[in-house]
Amino acid sequence: MLDIKLIRNEPDSVREALRRRGAHAEAALDRLLELDVLRRQVLVQVEEKRSLRNAVSEQIAQAKKAKQDASGQIEAMRAVGDEIKVLEARLREIEAALEEELLQVPNLPEPSAPAGSEEDSMVMHHWGTPREFNFTPLDHLDLGQPRDLIDMERGARTSGSRFAYLKGDLVFLQFALVQFALEKLAAKGFRPVVVPVLVRDEAMYGTGFFPTDLQQVYHIEADGLNLVGTSEVPLAAMHMDEILEEADLPVRYVGYSSCFRREAGAAGKDTRGIFRVHQFDKVEMFSFCAPDKSPEEHDFMRSIEEEILQELGLPYRAVNIAAGDLGAPAAKKYDLEAWLPTQDRYREVTSCSNCTDYQARRLKVRAKGEKGGPYLVHTLNGTVVAIGRTIIAIMENHQTEEGLVETPAALRRYLPAGKEFLGA
RNA sequence: GGAGAAGUGGCCGAGCCGGCUGAAGGCGCUCGCCUGCUAAGCGAGUGUAGGAGUGAAUGCUCCUACCGAGGGUUCGAAUCCCUCCUUCUCCGCCA
Numbered sequence: 001m002l003d004i005k006l007i008r009n010e011p012d013s014v015r016e017a018l019r020r021r022g023a024h025a026e027a028a029l030d031r032l033l034e035l036d037v038l039r040r041q042v043l044v045q046v047e048e049k050r051s052l053r054n055a056v057s058e059q060i061a062q063a064k065k066a067k068q069d070a071s072g073q074i075e076a077m078r079a080v081g082d083e084i085k086v087l088e089a090r091l092r093e094i095e096a097a098l099e100e101e102l103l104q105v106p107n108l109p110e111p112s113a114p115a116g117s118e119e120d121s122m123v124m125h126h127w128g129t130p131r132e133f134n135f136t137p138l139d140h141l142d143l144g145q146p147r148d149l150i151d152m153e154r155g156a157r158t159s160g161s162r163f164a165y166l167k168g169d170l171v172f173l174q175f176a177l178v179q180f181a182l183e184k185l186a187a188k189g190f191r192p193v194v195v196p197v198l199v200r201d202e203a204m205y206g207t208g209f210f211p212t213d214l215q216q217v218y219h220i221e222a223d224g225l226n227l228v229g230t231s232e233v234p235l236a237a238m239h240m241d242e243i244l245e246e247a248d249l250p251v252r253y254v255g256y257s258s259c260f261r262r263e264a265g266a267a268g269k270d271t272r273g274i275f276r277v278h279q280f281d282k283v284e285m286f287s288f289c290a291p292d293k294s295p296e297e298h299d300f301m302r303s304i305e306e307e308i309l310q311e312l313g314l315p316y317r318a319v320n321i322a323a324g325d326l327g328a329p330a331a332k333k334y335d336l337e338a339w340l341p342t343q344d345r346y347r348e349v350t351s352c353s354n355c356t357d358y359q360a361r362r363l364k365v366r367a368k369g370e371k372g373g374p375y376l377v378h379t380l381n382g383t384v385v386a387i388g389r390t391i392i393a394i395m396e397n398h399q400t401e402e403g404l405v406e407t408p409a410a411l412r413r414y415l416p417a418g419k420e421f422l423g424a
Numbered sequence: 425g426g427a428g429a430a431g432u433g434g435c436c437g438a439g440c441c442g443g444c445u446g447a448a449g450g451c452g453c454u455c456g457c458c459u460g461c462u463a464a465g466c467g468a469g470u471g472u473a474g475g476a477g478u479g480a481a482u483g484c485u486c487c488u489a490c491c492g493a494g495g496g497u498u499c500g501a502a503u504c505c506c507u508c509c510u511u512c513u514c515c516g517c518c519a
Contacts, residue, residue: 077499
């Protein structure tokens with residue numbers, strides 16, 4: 001959520017920033033400014049009447065104490081009370097409308113995020129060289145199915161399309177990746193957390209997924225809960241309504257959870273295998289940091305993501321995502337895309353966003369200390385390991401002519417008996 | 425799932441037969457005094473949000489709201505009523 005004061009004081013720069021996302025900001029901003037003026041007008045009226053009532057009520061109390069008649073004043077205040085009620089109802093309507101509009105405005109992109117839409121995203125750099133195969137490489141499904149490591153048919157029978165059973169060595173690979181990631185992140189100061197995956201609406205609104213991505217979320221009507229699409233949500237909401245100690249910043253967490261996404265609107269896209277499924281597991285990092293430190297924290301997180309892909313031996317490229325392709329809460333986002341030989345292109349495996357104070361304002365996460373305060377912190381999130389996609393990249397890049405998968409050296413200490421080949 | 429109890433400021437803890445209680449008291453914290461050092465002692469201060477006014481300005485003045493959240497009753501609610509959330513105890517159930 002943006003600061004209404006910023007919109008009030010600098011409507012033109014806000015408008016311009018939103019245009020860089022390609023957002024049709026005009027109508028919404030004009031309406032916001034209108035509602036803001038209206039709100040303050042009505043607020044002043046309400047407060048004046050409340051002030052009057054408070055003063056006279058005080059007199060009534062004195063009169064009663066002195067055993068004098070106050071029925072005239074009581075009568076008058078009864079009328080004032082009715083007026084207040086009318087004005088308060090009006091104020092509530094205006095504030096609700098203002099809130100509703102405000103919730104829909106996305107974050108302002110950082111100047112260093114390229115303007116425009118997806119095709120305007122900028123490739124920053126590459127690492128590694130795509131492997132030359134002296135045989136025709138198989139994709140993850142053709143590698144996994146013959147050895148019963150991935151079972152889409154039964155996944156579909158049990159749960160529908162885009163669900164899978166992961167079996168055998170791939171299960172060991174999954175937990176090796178998790179343990180590898182958690183140890184690395186813990187060593188860098190991120191506190192490991194297993195999060196709730198069902199959260200209230202407040203957490204969804206607070207992190208900015210609602211109302212924008214309502215249709216992407218599995219909603220449990222009976223209990224008013226939502227299945228999270230990423231542990232970013234419960235990690236961010238963990239400090240909702242709190243004032244953190246400035247000295248403790250940055251507060252860093254690494255979460256592990258299953259993630260659930262309806263993938264509405266993705267019909268026909270990436271339908272093969274486990275690249276895009278309704279349920280996957282992910283290790284995610286999250287940071288609450290001082291407002292002036294978030295760009296450097298963002299780079300730090302990206303460097304961790306790069307380190308991991310390098311240790312896994314996966315060629316990738318780093319992309320600075322264009323403003324128009326940012327999620328609503330993000331001001332800037334880096335994606336790392338790993339090379340997939342069978343698709344002959346780079347595909348997203350991690351994503352790292354600086355949400356500046358957008359989520360913090362909604363969640364009311366603040367800090368105080370020598371710099372004063374309470375002031376809003378900045379929040380950042382990044383994928384450490386998206387298990388499914390990382391498994392795909394490992395399988396495809398490290399496959400052998402025999403249809404096995406050679407494990408990255410960095411993972412062997414986490415695999416049974418230091419397993420060198422999966423599927424054997 | 426059933427039956428009870430409770431949620432007050434950074435923390436503890438009064439108030440809860442409605443009226444200078446934004447909130448006693450204590451602890452903590454900040455500043456000052458005192459003191460070989462420390463401790464003790466003395467004095468002052470110490471919430472958040474929104475708004476109006478004012479100033480060149482860190483600001484200042486005033487108003488409003490907030491005693492888990494949201495409604496209601498009343499001239500007036502931390503105090504009464506309703507709904508929800510959370511915590512604790514007992515029973516049941518279970519991993």
